[in-house]
Amino acid sequence: MDKLLKSCFIALLLFGLGCRKEDEKTMIPESVMAGGDCTVFSTGPDAFTFPLPNLDAFGVERHFLADGIFGQQFVSAPAVQFGGLGPLFNQNSCESCHVRNGRGMIPQMDNDPNSGLLLRISLTGQNANGGIIAVPEFGGQLQNKAIFGTAPEGKVSKSEITQIVSFLDGQQVTLHKPAYTITDTYLPLSGNVLISPRNAPPVHGLGLLEAIPSSSIMALADETDTNGDGITGKPNMVWDILEQTFKLGRFGWKAEQPTAAQQAAGAAHNDMGLTSFYFPDEHCEGQTNCIDGTQATLDVDDETISLFAFYFQSLAVPAQRNYSDSQVIRGRELFSQIECESCHTPKHTTGVHEIAALSNQTIYPYTDLLLHDMGEGLADNRPTFLADGQEWRTPPLWGIGLTHVINPNATFLHDGRAKTMEEAILWHGGEAESSQKKYKNLSKTDRDNLIKFLNAL
Amino acid sequence: MKKFNLICAFLVVALLVTSCKKDETITPTADYKDILSNIGENVILQTYEDLAAKAQNLYIAAQTLKNNPTSANLEGAKAAWVETRLPWEQSEGFLFGPVEQEGLDPSLDSWPVNVTDLNNVLLSNNALTAEFLDQQEGTLKGFHTIEFLLWSESSNKQIADFTSREFEYLVAAAEVLSIDAQELYYLWKPDGENFIKNILDAGNGSQVYISQKSALEEITNALIIISDEVANGKINDPFSQQDLSLEESRFSANSKADFTDNMRSIQNIYTGKFSTFGNGKSLSTIVGEKNSSVNTEVLQQINVAIAAIENIPGTFSDAVFNNPTSVQAAQTAVRNLQKTLEEKVLPIISNL
Numbered sequence: 001m002d003k004l005l006k007s008c009f010i011a012l013l014l015f016g017l018g019c020r021k022e023d024e025k026t027m028i029p030e031s032v033m034a035g036g037d038c039t040v041f042s043t044g045p046d047a048f049t050f051p052l053p054n055l056d057a058f059g060v061e062r063h064f065l066a067d068g069i070f071g072q073q074f075v076s077a078p079a080v081q082f083g084g085l086g087p088l089f090n091q092n093s094c095e096s097c098h099v100r101n102g103r104g105m106i107p108q109m110d111n112d113p114n115s116g117l118l119l120r121i122s123l124t125g126q127n128a129n130g131g132i133i134a135v136p137e138f139g140g141q142l143q144n145k146a147i148f149g150t151a152p153e154g155k156v157s158k159s160e161i162t163q164i165v166s167f168l169d170g171q172q173v174t175l176h177k178p179a180y181t182i183t184d185t186y187l188p189l190s191g192n193v194l195i196s197p198r199n200a201p202p203v204h205g206l207g208l209l210e211a212i213p214s215s216s217i218m219a220l221a222d223e224t225d226t227n228g229d230g231i232t233g234k235p236n237m238v239w240d241i242l243e244q245t246f247k248l249g250r251f252g253w254k255a256e257q258p259t260a261a262q263q264a265a266g267a268a269h270n271d272m273g274l275t276s277f278y279f280p281d282e283h284c285e286g287q288t289n290c291i292d293g294t295q296a297t298l299d300v301d302d303e304t305i306s307l308f309a310f311y312f313q314s315l316a317v318p319a320q321r322n323y324s325d326s327q328v329i330r331g332r333e334l335f336s337q338i339e340c341e342s343c344h345t346p347k348h349t350t351g352v353h354e355i356a357a358l359s360n361q362t363i364y365p366y367t368d369l370l371l372h373d374m375g376e377g378l379a380d381n382r383p384t385f386l387a388d389g390q391e392w393r394t395p396p397l398w399g400i401g402l403t404h405v406i407n408p409n410a411t412f413l414h415d416g417r418a419k420t421m422e423e424a425i426l427w428h429g430g431e432a433e434s435s436q437k438k439y440k441n442l443s444k445t446d447r448d449n450l451i452k453f454l455n456a457l
Numbered sequence: 458m459k460k461f462n463l464i465c466a467f468l469v470v471a472l473l474v475t476s477c478k479k480d481e482t483i484t485p486t487a488d489y490k491d492i493l494s495n496i497g498e499n500v501i502l503q504t505y506e507d508l509a510a511k512a513q514n515l516y517i518a519a520q521t522l523k524n525n526p527t528s529a530n531l532e533g534a535k536a537a538w539v540e541t542r543l544p545w546e547q548s549e550g551f552l553f554g555p556v557e558q559e560g561l562d563p564s565l566d567s568w569p570v571n572v573t574d575l576n577n578v579l580l581s582n583n584a585l586t587a588e589f590l591d592q593q594e595g596t597l598k599g600f601h602t603i604e605f606l607l608w609s610e611s612s613n614k615q616i617a618d619f620t621s622r623e624f625e626y627l628v629a630a631a632e633v634l635s636i637d638a639q640e641l642y643y644l645w646k647p648d649g650e651n652f653i654k655n656i657l658d659a660g661n662g663s664q665v666y667i668s669q670k671s672a673l674e675e676i677t678n679a680l681i682i683i684s685d686e687v688a689n690g691k692i693n694d695p696f697s698q699q700d701l702s703l704e705e706s707r708f709s710a711n712s713k714a715d716f717t718d719n720m721r722s723i724q725n726i727y728t729g730k731f732s733t734f735g736n737g738k739s740l741s742t743i744v745g746e747k748n749s750s751v752n753t754e755v756l757q758q759i760n761v762a763i764a765a766i767e768n769i770p771g772t773f774s775d776a777v778f779n780n781p782t783s784v785q786a787a788q789t790a791v792r793n794l795q796k797t798l799e800e801k802v803l804p805i806i807s808n809l
Binding site for chain 1: 553557558559560563567568569570571572573574575577578581592593594595596597664665666667668671674675678689690702703
């Protein structure tokens with residue numbers, strides 16, 4: 001969709017902001033411009049859908065082409081247009097999972113066709129590159145849909161256990177922990193398969209995260225906790241397909257992808273069954289249910305796959321809101337006081353990126369992009385490269401307050417178990433346990449203030 | 458596109474030069490509840506109610522055709538499809554809320570049709586029921602699948618060409634379309650899931666719209682989105698690539714009606730009226746108060762766009778190759794409207 005003039009207008013707004021009286025201007029915290037010059041001022045359901053306001057004309061044009069592809073539904077080959085789907089897949093378009101570019105919806109029932117959650121699967125151990133060992137006849141991800149006439153690998157069943165957490169002041173909250181199991185498999189599935197549920201994360205601002213220099217992220221790492229603060233921070237080093245070497249992982253729940261392009265190509269490949277120059281073989285290659293009409297050619301050409309990546313890279317970040325609200329200001333202090341910042345690093349400066357608009361920006365994503373042990377409660381017990389079964393990458397928090405405006409059905413954490421931000425905080429274990437306990441010991445007023453701050457991001 | 462950017466740069470410069478001259482005066486925020494309730498209750502809700510009623514008629518027409526396969530009943534089913542298509546296209550000016558969040562848009566209006574799978578379904582011995590289609594992707598059901606079954610790819614399908622499996626598929630697809638349309642209406646209406654409450658209570662307890670302005674911005678942006686979709690997607694893709702396989706409603710030759718109904722969707726929202734409903738309180742009211750010449754321009758450009766599309770001779774498919782001038786003129790008219798909505802209307806709404 002053409003948001004060119006809209007982004008232009010936002011640029012105008014920006015100038016408007018710059019034209020306030022001096023004393024007023026100094027009161028606007030730098031963090032309000034969460035994406036630096038890549039910030040947009042939207043509070044509505046479309047907040048994650050704008051191109052970078054400082055993108056050049058050519059970039060804007062490419063962004064809108066990419067926008068079309070991101071929403072495009074693919075169909076079975078042979079097809080006149082948009083063929084190549086499957087044969088096995090989770091959804092037939094990117095937008096089906098990343099609703100309005102935000103979070104997906106976890107299954108509301110067994111094998112919910114509208115769900116944006118998928119199951120990664122593997123056997124114990126590591127392959128030659130340190131990656132996962134695929135499950136024979138199933139691969140590294142369960143595809144619960146297939147083109148007609150092909151058996152999907154299986155269905156996703158969901159059950160739930162609940163537990164009650166009490167605050168110091170006596171208030172209680174019920175937590176829900178989903179257990180996802182695989183049923184109705186097309187072939188028998190061994191009982192000791194490792195399963196990791198992954199809900200679709202929001203896709204805005206990925207270009208800016210890509211533009212943070214590796215050295216800055218490495219500088220935050222403290223694998224052996226030399227400073228004794230109980231927080232490690234471990235870089236995941238993952239296989240870069242283009243460069244044929246290990247690179248710092250940044251994207252995905254366990255930081256298993258090094259670049260936006262490989263992340264995009266990987267999603268197209270695993271979630272939609274689209275082969276590309278990154279992944280020339282179907283993900284189900286060799287499986288008995290992998291009947292594909294187009295094995296001789298790639299499903300999507302190089303231009304299409306680079307458009308997928310460009311879309312991620314060229315999405316803007318919404319500005320922080322209500323920054324002068326006293327509760328938000330207090331919440332901001334508490335965020336620091338109970339040491340959320342140990343992992344949710346507020347500020348970064350980007351380096352030079354091939355997309356000039358992303359270069360040299362001061363940004364506020366609230367993440368260190370590093371792995372942390374989050375305890376048994378959140379563990380998937382499925383290692384990926386250097387990430388062990390209890391480690392997760394700190395997710396960015398920018399835009400998190402708009403989650404339910406964008407998709408009222410969205411939930412938080414890797415498996416979507418948390419319906420509210422408070423529930424998400426209460427699941428923080430392992431290295432984050434001390435912050436979580438501090439949160440539980442806050443007064444109701446201060447707990448609300450902290451949530452109010454998160455809602456303003 | 459490039460032209461837009463020049464304008465943008467120009468505006469930015471102009472603003473830099475002029476914007477810091479005087480202090481802004483703070484005006485109290487007006488109440489737009491009557492406008493939002495008219496848009497919600499009289500345009501959006503009524504459009505969806507009409508869609509649900511027409512979809513039910515289509516389902517009945519499909520059953521009639523299956524039970525009594527005559528040329529007349531085939532024409533009846535085709536006419537019912539065209540009738541149902543109208544409120545759907547007139548709802549595309551507000552593709553937000555439940556239609557987008559509940560998987561309904563893909564189920565109703567996926568494109569392209571998964572022809573390979575569809576043929577395999579027909580060749581299979583699966584029972585062709587609504588329950589079966591419910592389990593399939595959107596590209597195997599909805600408007601375009603029904604269109605494909607009624608008209609075929611060559612658009613010259615005769616009653617004798619139908620197989621009994623095609624009739625069964627048609628009825629099941631029409632049933633699913635009817636169920637989806639009912640569901641969409643139910644999700645919006647006050648005695649259903651009541652999504653409309655979010656519009657009515659914008660800025661006053663709405664879970665979705667933190668202010669009336671953000672609801673009005675969503676409504677305005679949706680108009681921009683559909684005008685862009687028509688100009689730069691629906692018209693542009695087949696036209697610029699001279700490739701009719703990119704034309705969405707080509708089997709039924711309904712493209713021109715699709716485009717004009719999309720324009721009417723903009724008109725309905727902008728003027729606060731649908732069919733016999735609505736009191737006219739809408740974006741037009743706000744824009745008219747702030748800048749009456751912009752309001753006049755929008756109203757005029759909507760009419761010009763509708764006329765330019767209707768002026769395309771014959772079918773859109775034919776005109777793509779044989780009358781590019783008329784297609785170009787229609788595209789330009791829609792782009793002009795889009796530009797006004799983006800450059801003049803949205804800023805007015807965003808500055809409320």
